[in-house]
Amino acid sequence: MPTSLNCPRCGELTVWENNIYRPFCSERCKLIDFGAWANEEYTLPTQDAPQADGSEE
Secondary structure, three states: OOOEEEOOOOOOEEEOOOOOOOOOOOHHHHHHHHHHHHOOOOOOOOOOOOOOOOOOO
16 A cells, blocks of 8 residues: 655645655646745744853953
8 A cells, every 4th residue: 555645835635656746746846945945035943042142251
């Protein structure tokens, strides 16, 4: 039985085996996702480093 999963872009059910666009269902979804990365629409959560207060004793 082939492994099925939902496309991370559109949510459509697709198969993993013999899918050249995996984990996406199609080239269209793959390119849309790539474009989102290129436009910096995705970010990783970060924690800002503490800033020095500038006062020296």
